[in-house]
Amino acid sequence: MSSNPSKFCYFFGIDPKSGQNLTEGNRNMKDLLGGKGANLSEMCNLGVPVPPGFTISTEANVLFNKHNNYASNIELEGETKVTKDQLPQQIIDEVNQYLTKLEQVAAKKFGSLQQEGDRVLLVSVRSGAAASMPGMMDTILNLGLCDDNLQLMISNFGGNERFVWDSYRNLIQMFGDVVMGVKYEKFEENIQKQKKKRGISLDIDLTLEEIKEIVQDHKETIREMTGEEFPQDTRQQMFKAIIAVFQSWSNKRAIHYRRIHNIRGLKGTAVNIQTMVFGNIDKRSCSGVSFSRNPSTGENKFYGEYLTQAQGEDVVSGVRTPEKIENLSIEFPQCYNELINISHKLEKHYKDIQDMEFTIEMNQLYMLQCRNGKKSAAAALQIYCDMLDENLITEQESILKIDASQLDQLLHKYLTDEEIQKHEPLARGLAASPGVAVGRIAFTSEQAIEMAKERKIRGDVILVRTETSPEDLAGMQMSQGFFTTNGGITSHAAVVARQNGKCCVSGCSALIVNEHEKTCTINGIDFKEGDIITISGSTGLVFNGALKMSEPTVTGGNFGRIMEIEKKYRTMGVYANADTTSDAKRALEFGAEGIGLCRTEHMFFEKTRIMDMRRMICATCDEKRQDAITKLKQYQKQDFIGLFNVMGDRKVTIRLLDPPLHEFLPHEEHEIEELANLLNEDIHIIKRRIEELTEKNPMLGHRGCRLGITLPKITQMQAEAIFEAAIESESEIVHVEIMIPLISSIQELRHQKEIIDRIAQRIISSSSSLSNKVKYRVGCMIETPRAALLADEIASISDFFSVGSNDLTQMTFGFSRDDAEKFLKDYIEMELTQNDPFQILDNEGVGQLIKMAVQKGRSVKPELTVGLCGEHGGEMNSVQFLHTCGLTYVSCSPFRIPIARIAACQQSILSAQKK
Missing domain, CATH: 3.30.470.20 (ATP-grasp fold, B domain)
Structure with a gap:
């Protein structure tokens, strides 16, 4: 059903008298009706009992924003009250028209001036965007109650005064909070005051008279806090509530949620008006x-x-x-x-x-x-495997339904039965979201954010609350687990935890939280901020202190079955970034088809090795430098043998030395003195050498291929280590690809390639019986904008391309990845950029350079292999974009391989469906 620009309201419901379905929408209208509105319409179309109502479309939200001169993606400042904003008259007229229709279908009347025998129509006013954002936007229940229709409402429900007055209380506090900007805590104080009088703890135990007193207190609170009265005009209630829901699209928590979950391109929220x-x-x-x-x-x-x-x-x-x-x-x-x-x-x-x-x-x-x-990711795999067995979905549908970004949940650590048996649990709550968290207690969202800044030093954070709310979202994002007194398996904490792959234990009555004192007791034992606990969202158990967690395994079972399915349909390769044999083994467990990036410099940072690297850099004569180079070659050779043995006949792509030399040099006085003694040199000579090598802008300085060109012995040493290791490895066939970093011209590549080819010919030909064992290619990294612009020329002598998206992003934006965090947060908050471009590939800028490099390179060599080995190779959205660019493969860290495989397979299926 196509949208009508002159129409903003869409009815849903069945006429009880005629049985006619009056619904105007369906499940395919999410962009217009929001997910909630579209699904309410669809349930009506399926004959499911749904209270009738109507949806005000997302296009009305757009018109409202224009009418009030602010953009839908701009965060509203402060405690915005809707009184300063107005609904366009067209929306008001349509809402009035549809309210009349709803009155007829529901056989009830909306408003205060009614006659004896009429039935009072109350409605809920709920948000609903095209993408589900649970709890992020606003809801108001029982709207339409006022002083003048309370008695009629009581009559409608057989004299049930307590129920009606409690509904009125609920309306006033929700309306006061959502619409009039009064903090919810102010209303809670009124409720607690009445409870303390009789020493009761549950709302359900409040008497009718106590509820009536709370209603009057709520009204007085609104008057004191806003200078206004709670509106008795029910139409005014309606229109103010609609405005508040439209505005909630731009509240802080909704914007933060969309940012976290990369929800972009939506018009705004719809508003659902539904019979209570x-x-x-x-x-x-x-x-x-x-x-x-x-x-x-x-x-x-x-x-x-x-x-x-x-x-x-x-x-x-x-x-x-x-x-x-x-x-x-x-x-x-x-x-x-x-x-x-x-x-x-x-x-x-x-x-x-x-x-x-x-x-x-x-x-x-x-x-x-x-x-x-x-x-959770584990649940998704179980569900879709079961649905395959039930013939409810196809193999392709099972892959398309998986949220690839969730798969890292499967790599969470866990507690073994043996470890659990060693420790006495403090308490047990509800196992609300699987996984284990060991961390320091934080009692507020703000504390969690502050404590998380020290995570590298002091470990993870667990947010401990009586219950969480949408206001806690920022702190929840920075925590690894949630532990709450109240709430069940569908509470806010549980839903957020499952969606984000975090651990949650909820509904633990043994937990008593004193948020003002920043303390809690768990089964009578006192804890303060920063104390360490362990929570298991798989069992609901809570322990004092840090328990030992075990590494996960993700082979076999549902994961293995889904990964076997994805192999059938994926057309883009997925390789691993791996520098050690342990990395390579883990990568193979996760389904890597080869190594797309071995960073040779990572092999030099161990204590003994870095000393020899420093000796090579700072040596004052050829003899000392050659001695250090010989030792470095042996280190590299042994490491390469290990990689080739693990990988067998799979491709291993090795990047020659990339970082500037000063990164290997010491800065502490005692380390400089140690190096001087090792080289038998004056310490001042070593200090001067270190000073000479220090660069003002090392990202753009003496690094990458420039090192191999000015110090060809480095390239020669690395090439010898690679080919000798290939010959001596246990593998029958070795496929090795040697990658020259930071190329920006064909001349640079030619210089380095000639050295490598010459060494390859010498070493391989010297072992005639093994001459067919080593299959090698020499290619380059596309990580400077100039390399992308000249990709056709470079491709004429390059055997393959590997896009270095980290450096390409830095150079294209002019951002230093190490320093960008100082301002990128502000850019994202002000929506000057949608995402951190170092986490999610910038399709519009960097992505276009990648497309250009692919097209230009293949215009010279149609079968040119083009891969990518930056951080973006394991990010779902980036992988899917790279698939559309025609990349041969992506390479990522071992733990991101499952994400890359599913994301690539999903795009393969979608591309095939389009064809």
């Missing part, structure tokens, strides 16, 4: 969240939780710990069976695990939302 159904009326009512399968493990078992006499926000907020969904079959057996059937129908329709919100109002089931569920 009430899970908090009485014991015949409840609200819950369920999944068609277990989102933590992937087990094909209905999963979820609910709260009796509660609204949906109570379940996900974590304020109360809910009941397991299995108990629903006892309390609400008919509704439970209906819910199971709906779950099966939706899963079969969407071909994915379903995350569903529901409310039971006086034994009548209503579905409020469905979406593809967020799950």
Whole structure:
């Protein structure tokens, strides 16, 4: 269904009188209706019981932004109140029109001036962007209640005063927070004041009179904090709420969430106006969240939780710990069976695990939302393997459904049974998100951010809270695990943890947090900020101190099965960056097809070796320099033999020395003195040599091929080590590719290639019986813009290209990777750049240079091998872009190989489908 620019509202629901489906949208309209609106429409189209309503489109959000002269991607400053912004009249008119339609379908009336016998229409006002952003934007429930219709509402519900007044309380505090900018804590103080009077702890124990007092206190709080009254005009409530939801697209937490999850290009949020159904009326009512399968493990078992006499926000907020969904079959057996059937129908329709919100109002089931569920990586593999066996999806669909960026979750460390048995657990909570975290306790988001800055020195951070909220997102991103007193397996903490591959233990009643004092007790034992605990989100266990974690293995099982499938469809190679035999072995475990980058300089940083490297650099005569070079050659040769033995006949790409020489030299006085003694030289001579080699801008200085050109003995030594190692290795065939770094002209490449070819001919021909053992090629790195511009000329003598995207990014932007962190954060926050270009490839600039290099190189050599060996080779979005550039392979660290394989396979499938 195509969008109509003159139309902003879309109805969903079934007319109960005629049975006619009045729904105007469907699942394919997410860009226009947002994910929530599109799925509400789709459920109506499937005959699922959904309270009727209408969606205000994302295009209305765009019009609203233009009308109020601010861009949809600009963060609103301070405590913005909607009173200064206005809805365009066209949207107001359409909302009024659709409210009338909703009144007719629901057989209820919206507003304060109603007659005896009328039924009061209350609505929820919810956000819903095209991409799911759970908890990031705003929601208001029970909208439409006011002083004048309270008694009629009580009459509608058989005189249930407590329920109606509690709904009014909920509306005032949500509206006051979301729309009028009053901090939620102010309202919580009013509630706690009443609880303390009688010494009660649960909201459900408040009496009618206490709730009435809270309502008056809430109104007074709004008056004191804003100078305004809580609006009694229900249309004013409606339009202010719509404005607040539109504005929530640009709140800090929503912007931060989109940045973290790389959500770009969306217009804004839609607004869903939906007839209220009430899970908090009485014991015949409840609200819950369920999944068609277990989102933590992937087990094909209905999963979820609910709260009796509660609204949906109570379940996900974590304020109360809910009941397991299995108990629903006892309390609400008919509704439970209906819910199971709906779950099966939706899963079969969407071909994915379903995350569903529901409310039971006086034994009548209503579905409020469905979406593809967020799950851990292990659960995703289990689910899609099961769905393959159930013939619900195809092999290609199973690959396309996997979030490649999540696969590093499978590489998390874990606790062995033996390790667990050695330690007495402090407590057990709910196993809300798998994995293990060992870290220092932080009690606030701000603490977690500060403590994480010291992570390299003092270890990881665990955020410990009574419950988390969307306001904690920045601190949660910097923590490795979450531990909460309240909340269940669908609480905010659990959802964020599963989505981001972090560990979470929730609902632990033995945890008591004093956030003001920055302390907590776990089963009676005191802890303070910075104390170390271990939490296991796989078991729910919590331990004092740091337990020993074990390394994961990801071969076999569901992972192995999916990786066997991806081999069938992937057309781009995935190699590893590996400098040692242990790196190479791990890379093969993860499915690397070869080594795309061996950084030879990494072989020199060990204590003994770096001393010989320093001797070579600082030697004052040829004899001393040659002695050091001979030793360096032996180190390299033995390392290369190890790599060739591990890799067998797979390609091994070796980059010759790249960094400037001063990086190997000492700076501490005692180290300089040690080097002088070793060389039997005056310390002042050594200091002068170090000073001579220090560069003002080493990134652009005497490094890469320039070292081999000015010091050809380095290139000669490395080439001899490579070819002698190839001859002496155990492998029957050695495929070695020698890569010249930092080329910017054909002359530089020719100079280095002639040295390598000459040495290759001498060493290989000297062993006639093994002359066919070594297959070698000499290529270059494309990491300067000039090399990309002259790629056709360079390709005439280069056997292959390898894009060095790290340096190419530095030189294209003019950013130093080491120093860019000083300003890149500001660039990203101000949206001067969408991402850190050192993490996600800059397609518009650097990407165009890569495309140019591929096209120019292959215009000379159509079968030219072109790879990439920067950090971007293991990042999902970058890999998919590089696939479209026609790269032969990408190379990344061993632990990123699964991500690269799936991302490359997904793009291969999509490209084949387009053809």
